[in-house]
Amino acid sequence: MSTPFSKVAIIGLGLQGGSIGLALAEHLPAVATSGYDADPATRTRAAERHLVGEVCDTPAQAVAGADLVIFCVPLGAMGEAAQACAAALAPDAIISDVGSSKEAVAKALGEALPTHTIIPAHPVAGTENSGPDAGFASLFEGRWCILTPAEGEDMGQVARLTALWEAMGAKVEVMDAAHHDRVLAVTSHLPHLIAYTIVGTASDLEEVTQSEVIKYSAGGFRDFTRIAASDPTMWRDVFLSNKDAVLEMLQRFTEDLTALQRAIRIGDGQQLYDHFTRTRAIRRSIIEQGQDVASVNFGRDAK
Amino acid sequence: MSTPFSKVAIIGLGLQGGSIGLALAEHLPAVATSGYDADPATRTRAAERHLVGEVCDTPAQAVAGADLVIFCVPLGAMGEAAQACAAALAPDAIISDVGSSKEAVAKALGEALPTHTIIPAHPVAGTENSGPDAGFASLFEGRWCILTPAEGEDMGQVARLTALWEAMGAKVEVMDAAHHDRVLAVTSHLPHLIAYTIVGTASDLEEVTQSEVIKYSAGGFRDFTRIAASDPTMWRDVFLSNKDAVLEMLQRFTEDLTALQRAIRIGDGQQLYDHFTRTRAIRRSIIEQGQDVASVNFGRDAK
Numbered sequence: 001m002s003t004p005f006s007k008v009a010i011i012g013l014g015l016q017g018g019s020i021g022l023a024l025a026e027h028l029p030a031v032a033t034s035g036y037d038a039d040p041a042t043r044t045r046a047a048e049r050h051l052v053g054e055v056c057d058t059p060a061q062a063v064a065g066a067d068l069v070i071f072c073v074p075l076g077a078m079g080e081a082a083q084a085c086a087a088a089l090a091p092d093a094i095i096s097d098v099g100s101s102k103e104a105v106a107k108a109l110g111e112a113l114p115t116h117t118i119i120p121a122h123p124v125a126g127t128e129n130s131g132p133d134a135g136f137a138s139l140f141e142g143r144w145c146i147l148t149p150a151e152g153e154d155m156g157q158v159a160r161l162t163a164l165w166e167a168m169g170a171k172v173e174v175m176d177a178a179h180h181d182r183v184l185a186v187t188s189h190l191p192h193l194i195a196y197t198i199v200g201t202a203s204d205l206e207e208v209t210q211s212e213v214i215k216y217s218a219g220g221f222r223d224f225t226r227i228a229a230s231d232p233t234m235w236r237d238v239f240l241s242n243k244d245a246v247l248e249m250l251q252r253f254t255e256d257l258t259a260l261q262r263a264i265r266i267g268d269g270q271q272l273y274d275h276f277t278r279t280r281a282i283r284r285s286i287i288e289q290g291q292d293v294a295s296v297n298f299g300r301d302a303k
Numbered sequence: 304m305s306t307p308f309s310k311v312a313i314i315g316l317g318l319q320g321g322s323i324g325l326a327l328a329e330h331l332p333a334v335a336t337s338g339y340d341a342d343p344a345t346r347t348r349a350a351e352r353h354l355v356g357e358v359c360d361t362p363a364q365a366v367a368g369a370d371l372v373i374f375c376v377p378l379g380a381m382g383e384a385a386q387a388c389a390a391a392l393a394p395d396a397i398i399s400d401v402g403s404s405k406e407a408v409a410k411a412l413g414e415a416l417p418t419h420t421i422i423p424a425h426p427v428a429g430t431e432n433s434g435p436d437a438g439f440a441s442l443f444e445g446r447w448c449i450l451t452p453a454e455g456e457d458m459g460q461v462a463r464l465t466a467l468w469e470a471m472g473a474k475v476e477v478m479d480a481a482h483h484d485r486v487l488a489v490t491s492h493l494p495h496l497i498a499y500t501i502v503g504t505a506s507d508l509e510e511v512t513q514s515e516v517i518k519y520s521a522g523g524f525r526d527f528t529r530i531a532a533s534d535p536t537m538w539r540d541v542f543l544s545n546k547d548a549v550l551e552m553l554q555r556f557t558e559d560l561t562a563l564q565r566a567i568r569i570g571d572g573q574q575l576y577d578h579f580t581r582t583r584a585i586r587r588s589i590i591e592q593g594q595d596v597a598s599v600n601f602g603r604d605a606k
Contacts, residue, residue, distance in 0.1 A: 076572075100522075124519045124521050124522045125521055126521075126522070127599035127600050127604075128586070128599060128600075129599050134599075138604075143521055144518055144519055144521075146519075173518075179510075182510060182511055183511050183515050183516075183519055184519065184522060186504070186505050186508060186511055186516065186524070187505065187515075187516055187519040187520055187522045187523065187524040188519070188522025188523045188524065189523075190501065190504075191501060191522075191523035191524050191526065191527055192523050193560075193563060193567075194497055194501060194527075194560070195523070195526075196563070196578060196579055196582050197556060197559050197560045197563055198493065198494060198497060198556055199582040199585055199586075200559055200578055200581065200582055201489070201493075201552070201555050201556045201559045202489050202490065202585070203581070203582070203585055204555075204559075205489060205555070207482075207485060208485055208486050208489055210585070210588075212486050212490070213486075213489065213490055213585070214585065214588045214589050214592055214594065215447055215476075215592065215594065216427045216447055216449075216486055216487065216490040216491070217490055217589050217594045217595065218427050218428055218429075218446055218447075218594050218595075219403075219427045219429070219487060219490045219491025219494070220490065220491045220492075220494035220495050220498070220530050221489070221490040221491065221494050222586075222589050222594055222595045223494065223498075223526055223527070223529060223530055224494055224497075224526070225582075225585055225586035225589055225595070226526060226586065226595075226600075226601065227523050227526055228579075228582040228583070228585070228586065229582070229583045229586040229587075230579075232575075232576050232579035232580045232583070233576065235575070235579050236572050236575040236576045236579060237572075239567045239575055240567070240570055240572055240575070243567055243568070243570075246567060247564065247567060247568060249504070250560075250564055252504050252507075252508070253500060253501055253504045254557075254560070256500050256503055256504045256507075257496075257497070257500045257553075257557070260496060260499070260500055261550065261553055264496075264542045264543070264546055264549060264550060265546070265550060267543055267546070269379075269539050269540075269543055272535075272538070272539040272542055272543070273535050273536065273539045275499060275503055276499055276531075276533075276535035276538050276539060277535045278503065278506070279499050279502040279503055279506070279528075279531040279532070280531070280532045280535070282502055282505070282506055282513070282516070282517065282528055282531070283431070283502075283525075283528035283529065283531065283532040284532075285513075285517045286517050286520050286525050286528055289517055289518065291517065291518065291520045291521050291525055292520065292521075292525045292528070292529075292603070293603040295603075296430035296431060296432050296437075297430050297431075297529075297601075298529060298600075298601035298602070298603040299601070299602060299603050300595070300596040300598075300601040300602050300603070301430075301441075
């Protein structure tokens, strides 16, 4: 079988980087993989778990001979990570990443590697865990991966990267970076911000103890704690790098929340009922399209 | 084995009422159960599923001879449902319910049945499903059930109701109704309101299509859609009946959200990082105390 790339270097061996390494080993064993992480403990653990074929002690060693380099570091570290690899990169190596906002990444990687072909990517898949123990080979199966090549980019190179993601089980969509950032602001960034907020609010109350919040969390609160347990560095960088779109979505959310707040205050049951009826259909569609499970409580209470 | 009650009447045969009927049949088969629902189609389905021993065509028939009556109807229907039973109730029958706010329920039931012993209850357990097909016997296992007897209530009767809930697998806590309403405002009502809001916000955008929201929902959004698929009538009534506590918690949430919004706007990464780090510990405690599963993504992506 011909493979889209012969050697993939993965910079950053956490949840995303580790999962890519494991997925490639499973689905494209002919592709060589190497990896580097700035944290020595992560490198040690990555080697023990065989996240990539070769864990290297410097970024330069990792990218040597690679025809694809995927940066899997927090958004704020992309530019520096790319600079650290620049001298050792093959001139025709394709550069990609897995960052959750795409205009900022394209800019950071473009400044660090001005002569390389850069095809930013974002697999819309993850868990609340992070670090070298978090990755697993099936993370991308059935999930979407969005590629945001610049206008006029070589579509043959986009096709190579598409083939790689499809081999790992992902479905690939191409869109422009600005649109990506608005879509993800609402489907990912705003939900995380809200979850982080409410978990903070609940733990700061004086008259309701933290122990009560925990005991009675099955009433709905526990659903929010999962994504509020995600990696703080990653999410700090998401909000800083996709600021405009996040603030705009947040503004709309706040308007809608204010309208429901008013309906509660004035006792407008009909408005509440109408709103709550409308939102049911969305979940049905998400389940029909395989982006969530149909089993109640996400199946977690199954015996 | 002695049973705390000889015949339990369940008024309302949806998720909660049906689950109580099934749990009693499994754990306390010596207790007779009868039930009524205002919707004839629900009564038919309840009889097919054997949710209770006898499905009756009138509330009076259902409560005849019962020494415990549990109202499992939306909060706004409690008073009327109790009135419809009043004439047929044994004078020493204990009255309870499963409503999600407790001061309003105590008032509604107390007005309808002024001479009966009323011990309001709230099992903090549920799913996003509703109706006569939603109930299952294990719904309450390992979950908390909060009893809110009035001050000076007969503790012997509270002990009987406690025994019934413990037999169904629940852990029981007694607290006053006002405190219950504040605790649940933050652990259940506010999360539902926020989930309903964001799902509405996401489906109203012009520049991001509903189809994109659904496709990329695995980035976090899908977690919110589960509880936003809950029963609209029930939740309308929760917000109307626990208005003051919900509005107060909402006010605190909004303040916290505004602070994070400001941190994003001015680029204060340290504040974001500190907040996101703090919220991780809560989830760990929820898992340790058996109120959620430890498996990533709630275990729903497990192969």
